Structure formats: C-alpha cells, structure tokens
Amino acid sequence: MTVLDAEAPARPAGPVSASLTYARRSLLKIKHVPEQLGDVIGIPILFTLLFTYLFGGAVSGSTHDYLQYLLPGTLALAVVFVTIYSGVTLNRDLTTGAFDRFRSMPNWRPAPIVGALIGDVGRYLLAAGLVLGLGFLMGYRAHGGVLGVLFAVGLVVLFASALSWAWTTLGLLLRTPTAVMNLGFVILFPVTFVSNVFVAPDTMPGWLRNVAEANPISHLVTAARDLMDGTPAGHQAILVIGTAAVLIAVFAPLTTLLYQRRE
Amino acid sequence: MTTRNADLAVRARGLAKAFGETRAVDGIDLDIPTGSICAVLGPNGAGKTTTIRMLATLLRPDAGTALVFGHDVAHDAPAVRRRISLTGQFASVDEDLTARENLVMIGRLHGYSPAAAKTRADDLLVGFELDAAAGRLATQLSGGMRRRLDIAASIIVRPELLFLDEPTTGLDPRSRSQVWDVVRHIVANGTTVLLTTQYLDEADQLADRIAVINHGRVIASGTREELKSAVGAGGIRLRLADPSQRDRAEATLTASLTPHVMKDGDPAALRAQLPAEDLAASTNLAVQVLNQLAQEGIAVTDFTYGQPSLDEVFFALTGESTDRSEVSV
Ligand SMILES: Nc1ncnc2c1ncn2[C@@H]1O[C@H](COP(=O)(O)OP(=O)(O)OP(=O)(O)O)[C@@H](O)[C@H]1O
Ligand SMILES: [Mg+2]
Numbered sequence A: 001m002t003v004l005d006a007e008a009p010a011r012p013a014g015p016v017s018a019s020l021t022y023a024r025r026s027l028l029k030i031k032h033v034p035e036q037l038g039d040v041i042g043i044p045i046l047f048t049l050l051f052t053y054l055f056g057g058a059v060s061g062s063t064h065d066y067l068q069y070l071l072p073g074t075l076a077l078a079v080v081f082v083t084i085y086s087g088v089t090l091n092r093d094l095t096t097g098a099f100d101r102f103r104s105m106p107n108w109r110p111a112p113i114v115g116a117l118i119g120d121v122g123r124y125l126l127a128a129g130l131v132l133g134l135g136f137l138m139g140y141r142a143h144g145g146v147l148g149v150l151f152a153v154g155l156v157v158l159f160a161s162a163l164s165w166a167w168t169t170l171g172l173l174l175r176t177p178t179a180v181m182n183l184g185f186v187i188l189f190p191v192t193f194v195s196n197v198f199v200a201p202d203t204m205p206g207w208l209r210n211v212a213e214a215n216p217i218s219h220l221v222t223a224a225r226d227l228m229d230g231t232p233a234g235h236q237a238i239l240v241i242g243t244a245a246v247l248i249a250v251f252a253p254l255t256t257l258l259y260q261r262r263e
Numbered sequence B: 001m002t003t004r005n006a007d008l009a010v011r012a013r014g015l016a017k018a019f020g021e022t023r024a025v026d027g028i029d030l031d032i033p034t035g036s037i038c039a040v041l042g043p044n045g046a047g048k049t050t051t052i053r054m055l056a057t058l059l060r061p062d063a064g065t066a067l068v069f070g071h072d073v074a075h076d077a078p079a080v081r082r083r084i085s086l087t088g089q090f091a092s093v094d095e096d097l098t099a100r101e102n103l104v105m106i107g108r109l110h111g112y113s114p115a116a117a118k119t120r121a122d123d124l125l126v127g128f129e130l131d132a133a134a135g136r137l138a139t140q141l142s143g144g145m146r147r148r149l150d151i152a153a154s155i156i157v158r159p160e161l162l163f164l165d166e167p168t169t170g171l172d173p174r175s176r177s178q179v180w181d182v183v184r185h186i187v188a189n190g191t192t193v194l195l196t197t198q199y200l201d202e203a204d205q206l207a208d209r210i211a212v213i214n215h216g217r218v219i220a221s222g223t224r225e226e227l228k229s230a231v232g233a234g235g236i237r238l239r240l241a242d243p244s245q246r247d248r249a250e251a252t253l254t255a256s257l258t259p260h261v262m263k264d265g266d267p268a269a270l271r272a273q274l275p276a277e278d279l280a281a282s283t284n285l286a287v288q289v290l291n292q293l294a295q296e297g298i299a300v301t302d303f304t305y306g307q308p309s310l311d312e313v314f315f316a317l318t319g320e321s322t323d324r325s326e327v328s329v
Helices: A015-032 A034-060 A063-082 A084-094 A097-103 A111-137 A145-173 A177-193 A206-214 A216-229 A234-261 B048-055 B077-081 B099-109 B114-127 B143-154 B173-188 B200-206 B224-231 B243-256 B279-295 B310-318
Strands: B008-019 B022-033 B037-041 B063-068 B084-087 B161-165 B192-197 B209-214 B217-222 B234-240 B261-263 B269-274 B300-306
Touching: A015 A034, A015 A111, A015 B099, A034 A063, A034 A111, A063 A084, A063 A111, A063 A145, A063 A177, A063 A216, A084 A097, A084 A111, A084 A145, A084 A177, A097 A111, A097 B084, A111 A145, A111 A234, A145 A177, A145 A216, A145 A234, A206 A216, A216 A234, B008 B048, B008 B192, B022 B037, B022 B048, B022 B063, B022 B192, B022 B209, B022 B217, B037 B048, B037 B200, B048 B063, B048 B161, B048 B192, B084 B143, B099 B114, B099 B143, B114 B143, B143 B161, B143 B173, B173 B192, B173 B200, B192 B200, B209 B224, B217 B224, B234 B243, B234 B279, B243 B261, B243 B269, B243 B279, B269 B279, B279 B300
Parallel strands: B037 B192, B037 B209, B084 B161, B161 B192
Antiparallel strands: B008 B022, B008 B063, B209 B217, B234 B269, B234 B300, B261 B269
16 A cells, blocks of 8 residues: 555644635535525525514604615524524534544644635625615615625724624533524524614613613624615724624634643 | 553543533553554444544543544643644544635635645545545535545545544445555555444454453554453354244254354344354364254255354453443453
8 A cells, every 4th residue: 555655744733724624625515515505595594584674664653764774684693593593503613523633633733724714704604695685676775885795894894703702612512402402593683673774772671771872783783784874983893893802802702712622 | 551641542540421420432542553443343323433632632531531643632732733743533634625625725725726636636536446436525525436436525634643434434335445445555654544444354454452341441552463262253043944943953063163153133134253263163062063053954045154253242241232241351
C-alpha cells in the first residue's frame, strides 16, 4: 500500500482555515440534504403571508398599508427564528462519531462551531431573500432603494449571527435537539411578539409598551424599517450593533467553555 | 515489563472513569510499546470505548494518569492530538457528506492545500478500493466500505498512534480480512495501533499484546501465547443427540480430561477447555473424548475443536461466565 507513506503537510490548518473548512462542510450538507432547509424556507413564507393577510385589514385598514409596515419586521422575525437551528444542529452533531474525530484533531478547538455559524449565514441570507422576494411580489415598495435593503439585510444577518451563539450555548446545555428547539421557540415567541414587529407599541398598555420599546428586536426592526424606507437609521443601527456585540461577548466565550468541557 | 517510558506509545496507570454509579473504567494499567499492535479484548460494557476516549483526550479521567508518547492526556492534550488519530466505534465519518468530501475535508484540516487534499483523497480512495463509491454519501456505503473510509480518514496524515474501536464488529469475513490487511500495513509503516475487539481471533490475528478487560479492569494481559497457555491450548464443544444424556456425558468428560466442563444454555450442549499445554496432546485428548462417548453409547450430533471463545477465555481467567465475572487472576 503506497498510499500510506505520503508526505504530510508541515502543520495542521490554522483557526481561520479550519473554520472555513467546517463552514464548507455546512454548505455541502445543505447541498446533499436540502430538506434540512425546510425551516429556512417555511418560516419566512409563513410569517409574511400569514401576518399580512391575517392582521393587515384589522391593524392598518388595508393589507397594502400593513405590508409596508410589516415587511421589515417579518424579515427580522424570519431570520431570527432560523437562528434556533444553529443550536439544534450543534446539539445533534455533538452525539455523532464525526464530532469525536473533529475534537481529537490538532486544530483550534472551537473551529467546528465557528465554521457552522459561518455556514449558517448562508441560511440567513436565503431566509431574508425569500421574505423580500415574496414581499416585493405582494407589492412592497422599498423607498430606501437597493442600498437601503442591503444594509437592512446586513444588519439583520449580523444580529442573527450574534444571537446564534446564545443557541449554541443552549445546544451544549440541553440533552436533545428537540429540547433545544422547544426551549428556543418558547423563548423567542414572547420576545419577538412583544415588540414593534406587528403593531406600534403605543397601542399597548403602559408596562408592556415599556418592555416592547426596550426590546432589542424592536430596535432591530426599527432600524430595518428606516433603512428600507430611506429614513435615517443611525441611532437604532448603533443600538443593534451594540446588542450584537454584547451577545457575542457573553455567549461566544460561554459556548467555547462549555464545548471544551464537554465529554 | 521493563520497557523505558520513551519507548512507550501509551503508558496508563490507574486510569478510572465513572458515569454516575457506573464505574466504566476502574483502574486500568496499560503499556503499549511503540510500533506494536495492542488489542483490548472485552465484552459489551467492559469499558473499551471509555478507555479509548480518555486516551484520545475526549474524556477527562477521574483518576490515574495516561501518557501518549510521554505527553499527559489531561495536561498536554494538544501535543497528544498531534500524534493520534481516532476511528470511533460508530462511524466517525460525516454521514451527510460523500466519501470523497469526507477525505478532502479531513485533509484540509490537516493542512493540505485544496489541490493537495483532493489528490490525497483520490489516492486513498483507490488504495482502499473505494474509488467506485467516491461520490456516494457515507450513509449509502456498506458497513465494510464505511469502515474502510473511516480508517482511510484516520491515516490521511500517518498518525503515530491509531485508535481503532471495534474496527470489524458487524463486518462479513471478507471485509474483516480486508481491514486486518490495512491494519498490518499501517503498522508496517511505523504506526502504533490500539484496537478494541470482542473477538479473540481478531486479537490473535493482529495483536502483539492483548489486554483482557472486564468491568473496567484488566483481568489478564500478555502475548497471545501467554494468554492462551492460561486458557488451555484449545477447547471443544459438542452437542448430543439426546439431551437427557448430558449429565452422563458431563461426568465422563470431567473424569477423563478436565474440571472445566460447562453446560451451555442449549440443553443438549457441553463445552470444555483442554488443559494440555501443547497442541498434539490437546488433539489426542479431543479424540479420546469422542471415543469414550461413543463407547458409552452417547450419540454426538456436533463436535468442534478449536480456539477458545471469548467466553471460554473469561471462564478460564475468572472461573465465571462473562456476565458475572469479578475475580481477577
Ligand atoms: N456517556 C455515558 N454515560 C453514562 N454511562 C456510560 C457512558 N458511556 C459509557 N457508559 C457506561 O460505561 C460502561 C462502559 O462503557 P463502554 O462504552 O466503555 O464499554 P465498551 O467496552 O466499549 O462496550 P461495547 O463493546 O458495547 O462497545 C457501560 O456500562 C456503559 O453503559
Ligand atoms: Mg465500545
């Protein structure tokens, strides 16, 4: 067997190269098992159609007016819901023999997680694209132009990537993928609904309004709305970037620590 | 053993790991000289996988120490990981990737450039007779192909120490001997191998040294010759035409050859270890047993003479059958 004595590379892949290799793994998995995108496709379509036609008449008098208000919100909502699957996927991966091999390799240890999160950006972009495509078909007008829409998507994806670290932490703490998914939804439903996604907070009772206005999701949605409407969004955008930084600062080290400790 | 530390690929002392109440590994000592094959032999739940996972830096030992080429698995894990490769008990390949993608990915992680990783993957696919299945997802490979892919992934860069956790469990005889050939080649290239198995014949075929473990402890270790002489040169199994004659047959066997006669779960079957040290004497005894039974009018439907099974090794080593043995030699 001559294949046994090949020349070995000088050193193993560094952190960046290893992470990108794992990101590629995520994308290859999507290619081979496209049905795993069910959630990425289902959630955005469902949210956009359902909420527009269900609440449109009641909230704004017409579905068109409501769509102008709602679409940036469903954009954020759909992408934020898809982030739960980062935790679900990690939890599932941890029990496979493949992860045992990854963890016994001489690379930077968090590389499989970082790589998967990079790969997940592809899923977020796909979810965002679906919401926007559907929105435009239903008659949404983006006064902020292409650039405004791109910045809004960028901001949403940035926030989502930061939030996904919270789910990977959960993915390491809970025992089964289903548990991660259930808890994820239980947390996200109130957090996303008590916000300005569906209705303006000034229609809510005082205490709820305070919560809704302080909710980071509200800042994200306001920033996305302003960007897509072509109105200044600087202040809100900075708040979103700040929240994302805090999420990463808290949950990335926590995820890494739990992952290192994992047996 | 008098081997110096520097010549040891693995040196474990008092290694222990418990999961709640289960003492999966309960004080294991293991020395594996560099360049050799060591087989860890034991039944389900003996602690084989747990031992390997500790040596591969995936589990922290509760107690004891383990050195891999002199590097402590608990305190110097990166140095250990640079020298080892792991083929786990349950496919360590990514099931949602093709055979080729799996190898390219591991090649990239080892530091090959994209082009070099592809060349290396293709060479290995040919070498392991997997080229025809290169584009198939790992889930669609047969058990034997998947095992070969798994081992191929482990030697993309030749490790100094290769862990193989039950590499042939569930494989057909042809696939088994293919895996054995691969293992022999790997060792001929200078890699030390630690493999676990439930089969004595596998340990016998491959290993320089064998450690028999049960309930998380080493109950015997040595070369195959040393182990076999502890067990007896061979054993016989026989099945009677009439189960009601079993007690008589047992008495005959016990009187003529050995106290190690066992009744099987099968009401018509008996097993016995042959005590003789050399094969000629064992063969002679086996013939005598058949003769004697024939003279007493006891009809035998099946008769096998050969190597002791794992169960018989256990019986000989512990005086109990596998599921109850606690006694160490
Ligand atoms: N993660 C775990 N949590 C709880 N118990 C465990 C865990 N891993 C192993 N065990 C227990 O530890 C004992 C030893 O298990 P181990 O997997 O090491 O055995 P093994 O020799 O590899 O068995 P097999 O031949 O079935 O693979 C068993 O009783 C098993 O149930
Ligand atoms: Mg095992």
